[in-house]
Amino acid sequence: MGSCGVLYKKRLQKSDFASNGECILKKFTDSSRCPQILYKFTRFKTFFENQELRVTPICDLNDPFEGVPVIEHVWKEDDFVNDYKNKLYKIKNQSFVKEYGFDRMYKEAEINPKYVYKMLKNIIAKSRISSIIHNILVSDKISVLSLTSCNNNELMWAFYADTHKGFAVGLKSDHEIFSAHFWDDEKLNVKLRKIEYVSKRKNFYLEDGNGDFINTLLYKSKSWKHEKEWRLIISNTEKLHTRNGVSGFIFIPDDAIAEIILGYQAEKILMEKAKQFCEKRNILLRKAVFNKTQYKIDIVDL
Secondary structure, three states: OOOOOOOOEEEEHHHHHHOEEEEEOOOOOOOOOOOEEEEEEEEOOOOOHOOOOOEEEHOOOOOOOOOOOOOEEOHHHHHHHOOOOHHHHHHHOOOOHHHHOHHHHHHHHHOOOHHHHHHHHOOOOOOHHHHHHHHOOOOOOOOOEEEEEOOHHHHHHHHOOOOOOOOOEEEEEEOOOEEEEEEEEOOEOEEEOOOEEOOOOOEEOOOOOOOOOOHHEEEHHHHHHHOOOEEEEOOOOOOOEEEEEEEEEEEEOOHHEEEEEEEEOHHHHHHHHHHHHHHHHEEEEEEEEEOOOOOOEEEEEO
């Protein structure tokens, strides 16, 4: 996989507190080593006919916090204090500045810039900015292929594989389908990225180098930590297509598939489809079974 780097720009409205009408989403990195195989749990038997998995638009993800950043302020305090003149001129035409009076605010900043900084923090509609940023990510068709490094988690099998009746597709993480070259994405240097599970939502500043709002898709509550998720985040949807009215499907080539794992409750028809699929392509077929002594799922070869 290529080196990680992002320069992502999206125009904001003048009222959205961006200095020049743009929200710049800069580099975000992930130094964690990616497992050789990542898994996609699914219940859709049609995979064995069309070899498609869904890259989900962020508006369809099952976590309501996806792409909704916590906006701490437009700037960090030190940045404002050291350059309050330019900062204030950039927001001169905002309605809340006009209501307070630009000249009055400017004179107060000359005396005590920290006071003005705190005042601005209290009156900026932070929740509205978060909503605007989420809408930008949605309108830019930012989509996510959610994968996991764990193939034997009971909750994953229950929630995403039709209560153990479905299956998991094991994908080779070094395949070109997970590369920026494959997606030809001008906005994002596409690569697999590991989710970090945290107790508190991350704060972002609109004009800070950390103001990379794509990064909000790399943090989730610790409530989700059992998923051990890795993500492929894309914005170029030209390689995706719609099936039965649902958008976001990508074809998975044979050489990207390392193995297929059947749920322990997989029905005979699914087992037959999987067997024929794997034999034809020389792909390893495995099955989830109960551990004999522990509350645990084991994966065995078929």
